[in-house]
Amino acid sequence: MSKDTAPYLSLDPEIEEAIRADRAAGRENPTRFRDEDVVRREDFKHDEATLTRPAFVRDIEKVLNIPAYNRYTDKTQVFSFAENDEISRRGLHVQLVSRVARGIGSLLGLNCDLIEAIALGHDVGHTPFGHAGERFLSTCYHRRTGRYFNHNVHSVRVLDDLYRRNVSLQTLDGVLCHNGEFAQQRLVRGTCGSFQELDALVEACNADELTIKTLRPSTLEGCVVRVSDMIAYLGKDRQDALAMGVIDSLDVFDADVIGTTNAKIINNLTVDIVNNSYGTGEIAMSEAVFADLKRAKKQNYEVIYLKEGMVDETENLVEEMFEEMYAQLLSDVITDRRESPIFQHHLKRLCAASRSIKPEEYLAQDPNQIVVDYMASMTDSYFMAIYAHLFPESPRRIQTRGYCADLA
Secondary structure: OOOOOOOOOOOOHHHHHHHHHHHHHOOOOOOOOOHHHOOOOOOOHHHOOOOOOOHHHHHHHHHHOOHHHHHHHHOEOOOOOEOOOOOOEHHHHHHHHHHHHHHHHHHHOOOHHHHHHHHHHOOOOOOOOHHHHHHHHHHHHHHHHOOOOOHHHHHHHHHHHHOOOOOOHHHHHHHHOOOOOOOOOEEOOOOOOOHHHHHHHHHHHHHOOOHHHHOOOOOHHHHHHHHHHHHHHHHHHHHHHHHHOOOOOHHHOOOOOOOOOHHHHHHHHHHHHHHHHOOOOOEEOOHHHHHHHHHHHHHHHHHOHHHOOOOOHHHHHHHHHHHHHHHHHHHHHHHOOOOOHHHHHHHHHHHHHHOOOOHHHHHOOOHHHHHHHHHHHOOHHHHHHHHHHHOOOOOOOOOOEOOOOOOO
16 A cells, blocks of 8 residues: 555635636736846847747747757656656656646746746756766866856856857746755745846856855746756656666655655645745745655655666766867867867757857867867767767777566
8 A cells, every 4th residue: 555645735725716816807916027028138129029929938939949959858867778768858857847837837827938938948958867967077077177067057058158049038047047956945036137147147156066056046937947847857757766667666755745646746736835825926835845845855866866877987988078079179170170070060060050159259169168068968879879989999888778678
């Protein structure tokens, strides 16, 4: 028998009545971010909002139509090196975050187009091989430059610098500040109100690894995405762990209020957040639910994430790849050959897709940053393929668990 005895929570009757009354009267949430207040880096005529393409619908479409979004489909969410169509990749994760966040945002009367834009774009800067890959790449980068790599910061770089789609300040702020690893019972809005402030925050995160902990989304929509990131992965990662055989049942987890299954976690956290946030100007949880959320995160780390199958050898592969890419980049620049993968597969495609970035301009940057851009853009399978191409004699190889591994 399952240990999960937590009930499905329901909205507080007074809160539900207030939501219905406000909707019927056409009353807007005063903290809802208004489309007409959107801020963009460039004042382009073609980016003006229309009835058919409102301000943040434009951002959604900008995110959906960059190559980095396509690559979500082959980037690890939790489990690497497994051919298994039943487990989540990062592409599904961002859709689940969007769905959970829009559900909460709709009940709170927030701007669901802005929520969707932030949710779909929040991980476009993520590395292959999940958070382990992120740590390995940051280590390589820091050793050479003294700076740090963080996927949320790089997601802003992807949208704002590399593909240059003139994405709004509000979407970029939500992407930068989505980092949900630092759970808080109350999320109060930050104060980033200009691109100058956003740029300063990005630089601070690159220079000091502790800055990430201070980030706060400057819209309630961004706050909703941040908490929804956690809600979306807690239960879904448990489903994936079952599919991968990492756990035999959900009985290894326990909770007093939110439950242990994906469905209960989503429902009960959504209900509790709405009950404690409606009309308050912040995003909040009850003490009991927040305590359960922290416990659930801790249990996921102990039972799943620390056993996610990231082999130690992979860190050596990332280091070896970084060193080789750096050497090839410098060689190609000096000799003007432009034959290495970083030119053929990264620079050429980036310049074609960015619309405005020029090769000479991009190559004027620190070569370490260019290597980071390339390696962060890689999917899991591309990383393995390009490593085999660059190091055909290397005894190091990543062994994947194939579809037929469990068959006699």
